[in-house]
Amino acid sequence: MIESNMEQTQTRRVRGHILFAFAVALGLMLAWRLRSVLELVYVSALFAVVLMPIVQRIMLLRIRGWSPSRPVAIVALVAGVFLALTLFLVIALPPVLRDLQHFGQDLPQRLPGLLDKLKRVPMANKIGVDSLAERAEAMAAGFARYVVDAAPELLGKVFDVVTAFILCIYFMLEGEFAYYYFLSLFRDGTRERLARTLMAAEQRMSKWLLGQGALMLTLGLTSxxxxxxxxxxxxxxxxVLMGLFNIIPVAGGVMTILLASGVAALDSWTKMAGVLIFYLIYTQVENGFLVPKIMRSSVNLVGLAVLIALLAGSTLAGVVGALVAVPTAALVAVLMDEYLVQSDMKALEGSD
Structure with a gap:
């Protein structure tokens, strides 16, 4: 009788494992088919998490004894974002597009003059200036064709942007219900620890995004x-390029300053020297004052982690992946600190 019960129990376990394996395979297949939808949901949820501290600060405002509710605070935030985008489209975007168009038109004409200047530099013949010119012209032509060919695809992404924007608003309005339902799937002790960890991750992501945005804006306006x-x-x-590429540690600044100094060299070596001197001074100010003041030690994301996250995110999901790569890296770092690093340290302390 006992052996029969043990056999039945073993049979149930085998069946359960088989069903679980099929469920996992089915879930993975479904997730792969819905990967574009899941990508939109994840991006929207991540931006909602990052923006919620701003909504909460708006809710703390008091105007003659009245405090705005969450919907009112979200409407105020959306209105502020739309106002900023409108100002950018009206004031900043037309000069950028005009400069981009002129740059594409002037580059093939100005390359010969720049190459003549380079040939006068000692040892210039050893770096292959002539072949460098041919490659630069081919890259310029290829970039122009890419911009023209990619325009319809970029326009097709407008619907995804609008969908993500609407989802983000819904997450800010009703995301707490989904969050608490997710926590309810765990036991009490595990639930409390996970809630503390996710709260720390939320603060870390928000601080990094706001701090990095301030650094990018500072470099963009100053340059x-x-x-x-x-x-x-x-x-x-x-x-604008200097500010945008500042999100990439070291490499972003090097790429943009090489581009800016190269453009300045089209006119004179003096302008090129001025650009390089400016960037050297700004780098010292940023590393010595701005980064400690704005980012602080609580953000604690090293440059290597940021660079790897950007490379992985852009490879997996293009521009969208790069956009959410660093906040995701901050989330992963907090989870690893809580569930991997601390667990290992406790194990080492126990062995001692």
Missing amino acids: TLVFAVLHVRYFVLLG
């Missing part, structure tokens, strides 16, 4: 102003 004073061509475009 635009300095390039304008130096009379560098396409200074608006170069300033």
